[in-house]
Amino acid sequence: MATDIVPSQPSLWPYILPTVLVLGACTLYPIASVLWMSLHDWTWGGASVFSGLKNYKLLWLKGSFAIALVNTVIFATCAVLVELVLGMILALAANRVSAGAGVFRVLMILPLMVSGIAVSLVWKVLLDPTFGVINAILGGAGLPEPNWLGSPSTAMASLVMVETWWQTGFVFIILAAALKSLPEEPFEAARLEGASGWQTFRYLTLPMLRPFIVTVVVFRLIDTLKVFDLVFGLTGGGPLRATEAVQTLTYQTAFKFSKFGEAAAIVVIFSALIFAICAAYGVLDRRAGGAE
Amino acid sequence: MTRARRETILSYAILILAGLLSLFPILWIIGISLKTQADAFAMPPRLIFEPIWDHYAKVWSDSTFIEGFLNSLFAAILGNLLAFAIGIPAAFALNQRRVPGRAAILAWLLLSYMLPEFLFIIPMYGLFQATGLYDTVFGLALVYQTFTLPFTIWMMRAFFADVPFALYEAARLEGAQSWQILFRVYLPMALAGIAATAILNTIRIWNELAIALGLTFDRAQTVTVAVAAYRGYASIDWGALSAAAITSILPMLIFAVLAQRQIVGGLSLGAVK
Amino acid sequence: MAAVEFQNVGISFGTVPVVRGLSLSIQEGEFVVLVGPSGCGKSTILRSIAGLAAISSGEMRIGGKRMNDADPAARDIAMVFQSYALFPNMTVAGNLGFGLRIRGETRAEIDRKVAEVAAVVGLSDHLHKRPGALSGGQRQRVALARAILRRPRVFLFDEPLSNLDAEFRTAMRAEIVRFHRTQGASMVYVTHDQTEAMTMGDRIAVLSPLAAGHTANLMQYGTPDEVYHRPANLFVARFIGTPRMNFVVLPVEGGSASYGAQRLPLPAAAAHLANVVIGQRPEHLRLVPLGAASGLPGTVDHVENLGHEMILTLSTAIGPMVLRETRSGSAPSLGQAVQVTLDPAQVHLFDPVSEQRVD
Numbered sequence: 001m002a003t004d005i006v007p008s009q010p011s012l013w014p015y016i017l018p019t020v021l022v023l024g025a026c027t028l029y030p031i032a033s034v035l036w037m038s039l040h041d042w043t044w045g046g047a048s049v050f051s052g053l054k055n056y057k058l059l060w061l062k063g064s065f066a067i068a069l070v071n072t073v074i075f076a077t078c079a080v081l082v083e084l085v086l087g088m089i090l091a092l093a094a095n096r097v098s099a100g101a102g103v104f105r106v107l108m109i110l111p112l113m114v115s116g117i118a119v120s121l122v123w124k125v126l127l128d129p130t131f132g133v134i135n136a137i138l139g140g141a142g143l144p145e146p147n148w149l150g151s152p153s154t155a156m157a158s159l160v161m162v163e164t165w166w167q168t169g170f171v172f173i174i175l176a177a178a179l180k181s182l183p184e185e186p187f188e189a190a191r192l193e194g195a196s197g198w199q200t201f202r203y204l205t206l207p208m209l210r211p212f213i214v215t216v217v218v219f220r221l222i223d224t225l226k227v228f229d230l231v232f233g234l235t236g237g238g239p240l241r242a243t244e245a246v247q248t249l250t251y252q253t254a255f256k257f258s259k260f261g262e263a264a265a266i267v268v269i270f271s272a273l274i275f276a277i278c279a280a281y282g283v284l285d286r287r288a289g290g291a292e
Numbered sequence: 293m294t295r296a297r298r299e300t301i302l303s304y305a306i307l308i309l310a311g312l313l314s315l316f317p318i319l320w321i322i323g324i325s326l327k328t329q330a331d332a333f334a335m336p337p338r339l340i341f342e343p344i345w346d347h348y349a350k351v352w353s354d355s356t357f358i359e360g361f362l363n364s365l366f367a368a369i370l371g372n373l374l375a376f377a378i379g380i381p382a383a384f385a386l387n388q389r390r391v392p393g394r395a396a397i398l399a400w401l402l403l404s405y406m407l408p409e410f411l412f413i414i415p416m417y418g419l420f421q422a423t424g425l426y427d428t429v430f431g432l433a434l435v436y437q438t439f440t441l442p443f444t445i446w447m448m449r450a451f452f453a454d455v456p457f458a459l460y461e462a463a464r465l466e467g468a469q470s471w472q473i474l475f476r477v478y479l480p481m482a483l484a485g486i487a488a489t490a491i492l493n494t495i496r497i498w499n500e501l502a503i504a505l506g507l508t509f510d511r512a513q514t515v516t517v518a519v520a521a522y523r524g525y526a527s528i529d530w531g532a533l534s535a536a537a538i539t540s541i542l543p544m545l546i547f548a549v550l551a552q553r554q555i556v557g558g559l560s561l562g563a564v565k
Numbered sequence: 566m567a568a569v570e571f572q573n574v575g576i577s578f579g580t581v582p583v584v585r586g587l588s589l590s591i592q593e594g595e596f597v598v599l600v601g602p603s604g605c606g607k608s609t610i611l612r613s614i615a616g617l618a619a620i621s622s623g624e625m626r627i628g629g630k631r632m633n634d635a636d637p638a639a640r641d642i643a644m645v646f647q648s649y650a651l652f653p654n655m656t657v658a659g660n661l662g663f664g665l666r667i668r669g670e671t672r673a674e675i676d677r678k679v680a681e682v683a684a685v686v687g688l689s690d691h692l693h694k695r696p697g698a699l700s701g702g703q704r705q706r707v708a709l710a711r712a713i714l715r716r717p718r719v720f721l722f723d724e725p726l727s728n729l730d731a732e733f734r735t736a737m738r739a740e741i742v743r744f745h746r747t748q749g750a751s752m753v754y755v756t757h758d759q760t761e762a763m764t765m766g767d768r769i770a771v772l773s774p775l776a777a778g779h780t781a782n783l784m785q786y787g788t789p790d791e792v793y794h795r796p797a798n799l800f801v802a803r804f805i806g807t808p809r810m811n812f813v814v815l816p817v818e819g820g821s822a823s824y825g826a827q828r829l830p831l832p833a834a835a836a837h838l839a840n841v842v843i844g845q846r847p848e849h850l851r852l853v854p855l856g857a858a859s860g861l862p863g864t865v866d867h868v869e870n871l872g873h874e875m876i877l878t879l880s881t882a883i884g885p886m887v888l889r890e891t892r893s894g895s896a897p898s899l900g901q902a903v904q905v906t907l908d909p910a911q912v913h914l915f916d917p918v919s920e921q922r923v924d
Contacts, residue, residue, distance in 0.1 A: 005388045006460070006461060006464050006616065006617055006637060007616065007617070007618070007619035007634075008616055008634055008635065008636045008637065009464070009470065009636075010470075011391075012384075012385035012388065012391055012470060013385075013391075013392075014381075015381035015382055015384060015385035015470075016381070016382050016385050016386065016391065016397065018377075018378045018381070018382070019378050019379065019381075019382040019397070019441065019445070020397065022378055022437055022441060023397075023400060023401070023404055023437075023441065026404065026412065026434070026435065026437055026438050027400070027403070027404050027407075027438070029415060029419070030411055030412050030414075030415040030416065031411070033414075033415030033418075033419075034411060034414060034415055037414070037415070086310075089306060090306065090307065090310055092303070093302070093303035093304075093306040093307050093310075094303070094307060096299055096300055096303040097300060097303050097304055097307065100307075102552070103311070104307045104310075104311055105552055105556055106548060106549055106552045107310075107311035107314050107315055108310065108311070108314060109548055109552060109555060109556065110314055110315065110318065110545060110548055111314050111317075111318075112548075113495060113499075113541065113544040113545055113547065113548045114318070114499070114541045114544065114545075115498065115499035115500075115501065115515075115516050115519070115540060115541060115544075116499065116501060116516075117501050117516050117519050117520050118516075118519055118537040118538075118540055118541045120523075121519065121522065121523065121526070121533055121534075121536075121537045122317050122318070122321045122534075122537055123317065124523075124526050125320075125321060125324060125526070125530055125533065125534065126317055126320065126321075128526075131332075131333050131530075133320055165313070165314070165317065169314070170559065173556050173559050173560055174559070174560055177556070177560035178560075197295070197299065222406050226408050226409065228409065228501065228502045229501045229502070229516075232501070232520070233520065233523060246408075247408060247409065247410055247502065250408075250410045250414075251410065251502070251505070251506070254410070254413075254414055254417075254506075255506065260414060260418075263410070263414055264414055266410075267408065267410050267411050267414060270408055270410075270411075271407055271408055271411050274406055274407055274408060275403065275407070278402065278403060278406050282399065282402075456648060456650070458646045458647070458648050458650040459650050459652060461615075461617050461637075461644075461646070461650065462644070462646060462650035462652075463652075463663070464617075464636075464637050464638065465615065465616075465617075465637045465638055465642075465643070465644055466638060466663055466664030466667055466711075466715075467638035467664055467667045467668055468638075468663075468664075468667045472667060476652075476663075477652055477654075480654040481653065481654055
């Protein structure tokens with residue numbers, strides 16, 4: 001909620017100046033720099049030669065970028081979908097109970113507090129095909145014991161599972177808070193009319209939660225598209241590029257192969273994608289009469 | 293059984309299940325960090341065992357790890373200081389309507405927060421090497437402003453917006469200048485917000501990997517980079533790997549338990565913007 | 566020299582005019598009330614004196630000096646906000662001493678002045694408390710004390726009683742009036758409650774929203790007596806007085822109007838109009854026995870029995886009439902046929918087109 005100012009007061013621009021300077025330095029320079037880099041043939045340590053759109057063409061021709069992009073998009077959509085459904089179920093459940101709310105809240109946010117790399121190491125141990133406890137439990141129950149992270153067919157699913165364990169708490173917190181902020185009376189009226197649980201959810205809860213769901217989805221979508229820590233720690237992009245993500249590919253291209261020009265090109269394309277999503281959200285938000 | 297009763301029991305069941313699933317992996321790894329190799333690999337898994345501290349001893353005597361811990365601490369402190377020093381005045385000013393370019397700056401902050409890390413890492417890699425900021429905690433804290441600054445400004449702006457504007461007017465009437473009003477009236481009323489913001493910034497910085505990986509080498513390595521180095525132990529030494537992971541997340545877990553209300557409040561506020 | 570003077574002042578929010586053509590002067594030591602319905606601009610006018618709302622045109626002077634663009638702290642005014650605007654993180658002493666601290670006075674001076682003013686308002690025992698621990702009345706006194714410390718030429722009050730319970734309000738009203746008598750400075754007081762306006766002000770400024778079709782906001786500026794007994798136009802006549810004045814539009818024939826069977830000769834100024842608005846306050850209408858020569862027949866629609874008096878709503882051939890009579894004997898029953906007459910000495914005449922008073 002913005003407020004008015006007292007008419008005779010001097011401008012508050014000096015208060016914003018440091019922010020503008022820092023933001024400018026930290027964003028304008030990098031953007032200009034990667035654009036420049038992406039147009040040059042440049043390996044770290046060597047000279048840079050202007051090459052126009054050669055890097056972009058290379059990305060187009062080389063399969064690795066396309067694979068990484070497809071992987072990342074699949075990962076992001078699956079993860080966000082699962083997190084949304086689970087988070088919603090948990091939020092609805094938490095809204096029904098009164099006792100022990102604090103305990104549940106703490107337990108739900110615990111995974112969120114763990115760094116991505118630590119999460120990766122934890123699950124690397126748990127999902128070890130031979131000695132990991134997950135497979136031990138499955139084997140004990142007579143179920144198959146897959147090579148979670150080592151097999152191309154299950155690697156992506158494993159990644160989504162780990163990501164879900166890690167970040168569902170975030171969706172839960174937002175939706176639980178949103179649920180609590182909803183007015184009680186419409187729901188009481190619905191109960192009086194004899195609406196079932198599902199009907200109440202579909203016709204009352206869901207529409208009222210729409211703005212929050214949209215916000216959460218956008219946040220999680222962008223976050224999962226940017227995945228790095230999990231892939232870096234769990235699979236390194238393998239097996240056979242099954243889990244290669246855009247940012248891990250960027251890392252490899254820049255720091256393993258020292259091809260800064262190419263890495264910059266990846267960054268440019270990827271950043272444009274993220275920007276487009278933000279812009280779309282901004283437009284949607286404005287259209288729905290959102291706050292500024 | 294009434295529908296209400298059924299729903300309540302179902303809800304409890306779901307929450308308990310979710311709680312256990314959240315907790316189990318962490319507990320299990322804590323277990324491994326305290327078990328001998330034999331106990332850890334035992335099939336079926338052994339739940340009762342004699343704890344050993346060797347793994348922790350090994351990790352804590354690893355100087356790189358200790359350094360990583362301290363570097364993360366300094367990065368968090370420095371990152372917060374910078375974010376507050378720059379962000380609080382901005383949040384105060386942006387809370388008022390007639391600031392020119394307000395919408396543009398807010399949009400810019402959002403973009404900075406959302407854009408991929410490597411957009412910053414790759415250019416800064418060269419720039420930092422040239423300016424001597426490479427492999428320094430200060431350099432990290434500076435790049436971290438791409439997300440701590442926007443977040444701090446959003447949070448503080450929301451808390452400042454809760455201060456009734458009549459207080460600003462009354463203070464102006466008494467002759468106070470804007471900066472005096474900020475420090476004497478707004479900040480004291482927003483202390484809870486500062487705490488919540490600092491906690492959430494710290495968690496973000498502490499857990500950050502990509503930027504630290506790209507912009508440090510050995511002196512300024514953070515705890516996440518140090519833990520990443522233990523990936524190699526995945527097939528050799530689960531105990532050490534687990535001890536390293538647990539040690540690195542312990543401070544944040546303690547935070548979570550002690551400050552859960554601020555964390556939850558801050559996260560919901562942050563997303564609802 | 567007036568304490569506050571407005572000369573043809575206009576105030577707009579963006580392109581929307583809120584105040585237009587305001588010319589008003591407040592004398593030294595006067596207690597002036599700005600009253601009117603929501604949207605009439607009374608708070609805006611008050612805030613423009615304080616410097617919290619910008620003046621778009623015209624001139625506003627405080628103590629003879631033009632103050633349109635002056636800093637609020639430099640205007641020789643103090644303001645009591647609707648919410649009192651006390652700083653919740655400071656003690657009462659801290660709140661009172663805030664302005665002194667900003668101005669750089671010494672610790673000793675601040676403590677002395679704060680103690681002094683706290684004694685004046687009776688808050689000496691509460692100096693160490695935070696506003697949250699005080700009652701509404703105590704908070705008002707802190708706000709008053711803070712204003713006193715500024716030694717202003719003019720005190721401004723922005724509806725300070727609207728957040729209080731009804732019974733509290735009467736006591737607080739008396740406190741503010743007492744405050745004015747002891748302080749002696751000019752006071753400008755904004756309220757939407759006309760009872761407050763009538764009981765507290767030396768002079769009342771009745772204001773109307775521009776949206777109601779008026780070219781300026783100020784409808785009348787006079788003493789409570791003037792405003793009540795000689796309303797300058799229909800707006801003031803309608804706004805002041807409760808229950809509201811009765812109005813009826815009657816055709817003018819031969820220099821007089823007919824209120825039922827009662828003939829009212831009109832003064833020269835009104836005689837040439839086609840129609841005239843007759844206004845009479847409920848306490849001046851009289852019931853007369855049925856069948857009396859003069860009077861207007863009607864039936865009782867509604868009876869409000871207030872114990873010491875009763876308020877009757879009648880429906881008549883020329884419209885509803887509201888009467889106020891002291892109780893004597895039993896009240897008339899619903900549907901009962903009655904006859905009502907005007908008191909010709911207490912009639913207010915208005916031109917229906919210009920809405921101005923005619924006499």
